Amino acid sequence: MKIGLRILLGYFLILGLSAWLILNVVVEEIKPGVRATLEDTLIDTAQMLATLVADDVAAGRVADSDLMQRLQNYAQRSIDANISGIRKTSLDYRIYITDTKGIVIFDSDGMDVGQDYSSWNDVNRTLQGKYGARSTRSKATDETSSVMHVAAPIMEQGRIIGSLTVAKPISTINPFIYRSQRKILQRSAWLWLGSLLIGIGFSWWLNRTLRKLQSYATSVENGDKASLPDLGNNEIGSLGRALEAMRDKLEGKQYAEQLMHTMAHELKSPIASIQGSAELMREDMPAADRQHFLNNILEQNARQRQLIDKLLALVKLEKQQSLAHVHLVNIPRLLALVAEDAQPRLQARSLQLQQQIDATITSISGDELLLRQALGNLLDNAIAFAPAGSGISMQARLHINTDNRPSVQISISDQGPGIPDYALDKIFDRFYSLPRPDAAKSTGLGLPFVREVALLHGGSIKVENQASGGVVATFCLAT
Incomplete structure (x- = not known):
C-alpha cells in the first residue's frame, strides 16, 4: 500500500473516531441538558405559585379562591407561538396542591382531587422539607410519555402546610432536542x-x-536523462535536492575514473606513434622518409585533437540532464543542412543521397545545432561504409507510437557490408569502432554522441542491419 494512501486511511480513521466520540458525547448530552433547564424552570414556577397560594391554603378556601379559579382556567387558554421555527399551540403546565397528608386538594386538570399522593416523591419529599421531584410515564409502555413533576412547599409562619407541584410533559421539549441534534x-x-x-x-x-x-x-x-523536478520548499524538496547532490558526486567520481581510464587507453596509440616517428627523425635519413614521418606526426596529432574535441563534446552532453536552448526546428530545413554539410564527402566517393520527407512533418521543439551534429554523424557513418558509387537514403516520416503519441522518425541507410553480429551490442560503447573500408580509424565517439542527443530530445536511436544488406540508423524524436 502506498504511503499516501496509508496516511489518508490513518487520517480518516482518526477523524472518524474523533467525530464519533464528539458527536456521541454532544448529542447524548443535549437531552439531559435540556431536561435540566426544564427542571430549573419548573422549580422557579413552583416556588412562585406556592408563595401565591399560601394564604388561601392556610385559610382553607382553596375551592372558593379566585386565584385557584384562574389557575383552573389557565389550561383552557389558546395560544399560537412560533419559537425558533417550532410552533406551540397549547399550554402544558399541570398544577396540583396537596395538604400535609398528601391528599390532593386542588388539580388544575380537575382529575385527581381527593387522591392520596403521599407516596409520590415530589409530594412526599417536599412535605418532609426536602427537594421533591419525579419523572413518571403517563403510559407505562411509552418512553416518550414521561412527565416531569417538581414540587415546592407551601409555608405559613415557618411551617409546611402543604405542597404545590408543577408538572410538564417532557415530550413538549423533544422538538427542541431533535432540532438541536439535527443541526449538530x-x-x-x-x-x-x-x-x-x-x-x-x-x-x-x-x-x-x-x-x-x-x-x-x-x-x-x-541511467536516463532526468532533471530534479520541482518538489517545493519543504522536507521532500530538501530530500530531493540532497539526492541530486549525492547523485552528482557519485556519478562525477565514477565518470571521472572511467573517463581517465578510457582516454589514457585511447591516447596510447597516437602518442606511441608520434614518439616513434620523432625518435626516428633524429637520425639522418632521406628527405622523403623524413617527410613521411613528419606527416605521421601531424596526422596522429590531428587524431588526438579530434579525439579530445569529440570527447569533450560528449562529456558535456552526458552531464547535461536537459536541453539548454529549445526552439522550433524545421525538419525539412534541418535535413537540407545535413545533406549540404555532407556534399564534399558524398562527391569524393561518388555517392548519391536520396531524400524522402513526409509532407505532414513540419517542426519539432529541440536544439537545431545538436540535431544537425547527430544526424551528420549518422550520415558520416553511412558514407564511410557505403560502397563507392552506391546510394544512401535519408527519410523522415511521422510515426504513431503504441501510446498514441506521434513522433518523427529519421532513418539513414546504406548498402554497405553491415554490422557483424559480435559488434551489434557494442556499437554505442564509448571509443568502440569498426574498421572502415578505407582503413581510416574513427574515434568511436560518434554514436554515443548521437544517443545522448536523442535522449535529451526525449527520443531514441536504433542501428540495425537491413535484410537486403547494409545498415539503417533510425533516429526517433518526440513531437
Missing part, C-alpha cells in the same frame, strides 16, 4: 466533509510529490 449532525457532516476534502487534497499533494521523486529516482537508476 448537519454541521458535523459538513465539517467532516470539509476535513475529508482537506485530507484528500493533502494526500493527493503528497502522492504527486512522492511520485515525482520516485520517477526521478527510477530514471536515475535506469
